[in-house]
Amino acid sequence: MTKNEPAAIREYKMAFEEFFKDIPKPKNKKEIKKQMDEFMHWYNNIRKQSDTGKTPAEMYKELYGKNPKPIVKRK
Numbered sequence: 001m002t003k004n005e006p007a008a009i010r011e012y013k014m015a016f017e018e019f020f021k022d023i024p025k026p027k028n029k030k031e032i033k034k035q036m037d038e039f040m041h042w043y044n045n046i047r048k049q050s051d052t053g054k055t056p057a058e059m060y061k062e063l064y065g066k067n068p069k070p071i072v073k074r075k
Contacts, residue, residue: 011050015043040071 005013019039026032044056052059060068 007051012043014050015039015047018047019043037071044068044071 016039019042020035023035026035046055048055049059054062057068
């Protein structure tokens with residue numbers, strides 16, 4: 001991480017490292033997709049941002065007055 005990166009990028013990288021530090025490497029594309037789906041859910045709905053103390057979903061609701069649309073899973 002560099003100091004010149006926008007705060008949002010630094011936050012995302014911190015979260016990525018935090019989430020994946022103890023997760024085994026995926027064996028195939030299906031596992032990659034599953035892990036990334038789990039990460040995105042955790043990042044957007046569970047993990048509080050270090051600078052605001054809120055999840056991205058909470059910040060979206062404050063800004064737009066409604067919950068963000070859930071990510072639609074591809075078939």
